[in-house]
Amino acid sequence: MSIPTADSAAGQAVKAADRAHVFHSWSAQALIDPLAVAGAEGSYFWDYEGNRYLDFSSQLVNTNIGHQHPKVVAAIQEQAAKLCTIAPGFAVESRSEAARLIAERTPGDLDKIFFTNGGAEAVENAIRMARLHTGRQKVMSTYRSYHGATANAIALTGDPRRWANETGVSGIVHFWGPYAYRSPFHSENEAQECERALAHLEETIAFEGPHTVAAVILETVVGTAGVLVPPAGYLAGVREICDRYGIVFILDEVMAGFGRTGEWFAADNWGVVPDLLTFAKGVNSGYVPLGGVAISPAIAATFAERPFPGGLTYSGHPLACASAVATINAMAEEGIVENAKRIGEDVLGPGLRELAERHPSIGEVRGLGVFWALDLVKNRETREPLVPYNAAGAANAPMAELAAACKQRGLWPFVNMNRFHVVPPCTVTEEEAKTGLAVLDEVLSLTDAHTV
Template sequence: MTPQTDPRAGAAVKAADRAHVFHSWSAQELIDPLAVAGAEGSYFWDYDGNRYLDLTSGLVYTNIGYQHPKVVAAIQEQAARLTTFAPAFAVEARSEAARLIAERTPGDLDKIFFTNGGADAVEHAVRMARLHTGRAKVLSAYRSYHGGTQQAVNLTGDPRRWASDTATAGVVHFWAPFLYRSRFYAETEEQETARALEHLETTIAFEGPATIAAIILETIPGTAGIMVPPPGYLAGVREICDRHGIVFILDEVMAGFGRTGEWFAADLSGVVPDLMTFAKGVNSGYVPLGGVAISGAVAETFGKRPYPGGLTYSGHPLACAAAVATIEVMAEEGVVENAKRLGASLVEPGLRALAERHPSVGEVRGVGMFWAVELVKNRETREPLVPYNAAGEANAAMAAFGAAARKAGVWPFVNMNRTHFVPPLNVSESEVKEGLAALDTALSAADEFTE
């Protein structure tokens, strides 16, 4: 893992990118993508020899780090045996991946529909719920992200929805619990749970329970801020769904496959949804893969009635072989246990110690290897360090923090007024300490913008 310098090669990669690659979520003329030369484990590096500890796990998906040799070998072996095959057939890699996933999903989520990623998993989960119930509306939370495809982005509760939202997608948004910035004037977790559930009940009553097909929630919202739901909330939503015949969908695209120190975040609450979406960590993003885990009741709907949906690459053999190898590696190497242990013993106390030293830190929250640090101008008023959805000069404070973090040798996850601590789940103790030390330095830059 010794980065080799080759600036000329890096310049060529950068030039081709700028000439031809159209990047997501970006104003194309205002971005300056880093040319990446390689990656291994928890690190990646550029062509100038600069190495970064990746505190983002890509987009929170390289749960076993980069270039794990066992997964790379599994992809190579599958490519030599059967590179691809149509989804209507039974293929060993596909069958085994489904079996291993179903072994780990909660409750009776034993049928697996494979997709190419998380957004289309959400699209199909919603389609299944609508067909199962014969209803049209879907409720989703503000402060959420469910994907960039048309239905999924309309379910999303952050500004990435706005440009595509024509109010025709059959989506109703509501407030989920978040005690630090409570919409319910709550002072305790108990109050937040009770008032958030009452708000949801009222929303359902005024929308009409018989019109609602599903409620979809990220089990723990990821990009929106890693807000772990207070005790009793998910169980309360489950009860509401049962009472009104509403399908409960949990989105585990980011929180699933060990990120929280459990195989799925739903395991933390003991709640079993009717449908559960997954992607990202299922094979650490080595080959695109996502899916929907389906309960017996929903699966029965399509026992003799065809499900009207599919994908050319559903259950692609290379992607499924990578999933099989990833799950086996996670089990053999105790990756989920490592996330739980280091999250509790190093990450949480380390981040809380940073909060004590830096006036820019308003709150630290999370679980396992899934943590957010909320940055504020003023701890007393909780005013965010930058305005909501800030850009340009308005985002100067977070830009300064990000630049300081990269200079300190880590690649930070930065979104609005937060940084997330989300390294690979098999990160080592020394790497966690390295990351915390770099954040300590970077937070000093954020402190300069506090009042």
């Protein structure tokens, strides 16, 4: 592990240039104070003051293989020396091999891969494929979801980031997915939640007109909106409904894929095969921007003689694909997916449930692999969230205080609304996971102070 050294002057220069010229996403530009990062390795990154942080966020839940994995860095360097870029219309080794390795691991017979630059573009193109394949226009997604920030992807998104981007154009329909802890169906258990959520989906389809619905898109495990693990039977039930009405079933595995849940793809936990599967993030841990769509034979056949009306200059970029090849091979050789599963079952799951026994602000613990969330509450009996939905400013103070306390103790958190997400790299060690849990144990006293 590299030992960070302080270089305040360099850090100040980086910060000054950022504040003068960089326009940041999802932010009021005058109200943010970005940390200047000097380097990273494994499960850690550090600033120019020499402060080191255990990355319990995996950045944006994407550095599944950890920071600066030497095999991936070497593969990028080797590819750069050989062929930095080439147009998408050519066949090149890194692109072909990346597609082969991904297709080997996707569920069922999703054997064709269309490459994009990230997850939002993957969703955009999956929607395009579904609409052209079916000749229908409507696409259905859940309220508790995030699918990206481009036009269709943000419209599909259920969380509040959608609101400022809405155009009023029809074609997107939202519905309630299962969330037993805060059930919109007043369910009393997981089985009831599954049954009622499926009935709700089918009824919504009926009222929208099944012949108008091109696709249903779901995050296999809902990510940013709460790490919501679907109840047993739900995904299979959605698959059956889609089959019955000729609707394309799309699973968004941008966050849940490539080891995050302890399987190569989250769908493997339930043995469900979608028609289209979107991926990004963990495919190469974001070392070079890359995403894509895995495509079923039936949908691929639609474009066998008919041109697919979509493409990107950097589709299947050689550097990105080389990093994906190295990432997938390293994950297989080093048992990284298995490590994520073991850490979830033996360390994070039991450890978080232990914390829940001591901290009254923890309403529910849920997750699998290295994909967990604490649902924080004011009152366990009423399940009132610690902060209101989409809280900002003073209303969000308890969560802001929690995040700041983590950072002061060298733990970089992922917080969203009333939830603390525990999402370290898939390479996290048992010792590192326990270190993070110990910090959490300490700082949760702050949220406990807000309970009644």
